[in-house]
């Protein structure tokens with residue numbers, strides 16, 4: 001097996017790639033030759049694809065990248081389950097859309113009128129986000145596949161074997177235990193995940209558990225009851241409870257329906273030759289689709305179930321005030337507005353899929369960037385290459401896109417967001433201040449893509465009470481009530497404040513003023529008395545500049561405001 005040498009660090013991606021390759025070898029023999037390994041994902045474009053669902057796409061992406069890195073041909077195949085039925089009209093959509101319930105997602109019109117169907121409306125933003133993240137996949141539309149008759153042979157085979165299928169389904173049906181969602185968010189996520197709806201009877205008597213279901217030829221809904229099936233002619237008769245239509249579809253020649261989900265999934269494993277596919281934990285419990293599919297694919301389709309990893313839930317924090325397209329549940333596009341693409345990738349690759357985690361859009365974002373920058377510095381030292389650095393490498397570049405965009409000049413997110421906060425100004429203004437603080441660069445572009453993310457984060461995710469509000473007018477009352485010490489400090493400061501501020505002398509001056517007031521030099525070590533004075537002085541500065549007891553680092557604040565503004569707000573009248 002082509003594998004990294006033993007000294008190489010490894011992680012869950014390494015192991016999942018090993019398993020995918022082993023699956024192919026068990027199926028096709030030890031020497032795979034030019035055989036292309038298939039890492040698959042699948043999703044129903046029934047609504048916004050949130051950051052929890054992103055695991056479905058990004059997990060096979062990383063595994064395929066690892067296999068490609070080893071020089072083995074591989075593809076990431078993504079199936080859009082757009083032939084699934086439209087199940088409910090979400091809040092915010094015209095209730096008239098209820099008439100489309102039961103129709104394929106690809107046949108429901110787009111209420112926002114920007115795409116050709118409901119399904120396309122929700123595929124488009126995810127596609128854009130994935131492209132930004134360097135995730136390339138070969139997409140398949142189940143609507144197109146079924147309607148073109150691509151699976152007809154498999155459908156007929158499943159129908160011929162419907163007794164075996166029912167035996168397997170019945171066995172697991174009794175075992176089924178519903179996992180209780182841990183919270184509301186999770187319940188919503190589960191409701192949106194791939195439909196588990198179709199274990200309902202589709203006809204009467206012997207046909208109750210027929211594995212194939214047509215959409216009504218007259219109204220397009222799946223509200224049909226199968227009344228007869230002829231194994232010789234493959235004629236399937238049905239009546240529709242929505243429109244009253246009674247008709248016959250020929251399964252071999254007319255492609256008007258689909259296999260029920262629990263049969264559809266294993267059929268496609270065999271049809272596409274899937275070697276690896278992840279699934280949500282809800283698909284991995286007893287009686288769930290993977291467990292059932294694993295047995296069905298072997299007994300009915302003569303294929304070994306793909307190697308599999310179950311992934312856990314992804315939660316969110318700090319999103320109270322966001323106006324997400326997903327109604328409060330953030331999508332990849334939302335995350336990419338504040339996180340560089342490699343950082344978003346890193347959140348997923350650095351953890352085992354079975355580990356649940358939260359993505360925090362609040363204050364944690366600052367720490368996340370710090371952690372990422374520190375890891376980036378570590379990654380430059382070949383002697384320190386370990387699993388963490390491996391995760392950094394997987395997050396930072398892809399085989400086809402190469403390195404994903406990162407700033408040419410890495411200014412700390414902490415600084416960029418703080419300056420954006422204080423100035424509430426343009427990118428050019430922020431760039432100038434950041435240069436004064438010592439991060440030399442030639443254009444705003446050097447700070448991108450981070451700068452605009454810092455600006456977006458401050459305006460969209462920092463709560464109003466945590467924002468810095470620079471005083472518009474001097475605090476005349478406070479300035480009229482200065483103590484003797486305070487007056488001396490401000491005079492010392494203003495006497496020495498140059499017109500153009502730079503970080504180091506400004507820092508030295510702010511910390512030095514209380515020393516000067518006690519007869520020490522700027523360079524002298526602070527005494528305990530000076531340290532107490534510094535605290536009092538800094539609090540005074542915050543009161544006068546930003547009407548608060550604390551705030552961003554004072555030197556940064558001074559540079560962001562500029563000498564003239566500082567002078568205006570600090571001069572006693």
Ligand SMILES: [Zn+2]
Nearest residue numbers: 216219240243
């Ligand atoms: Zn109908």
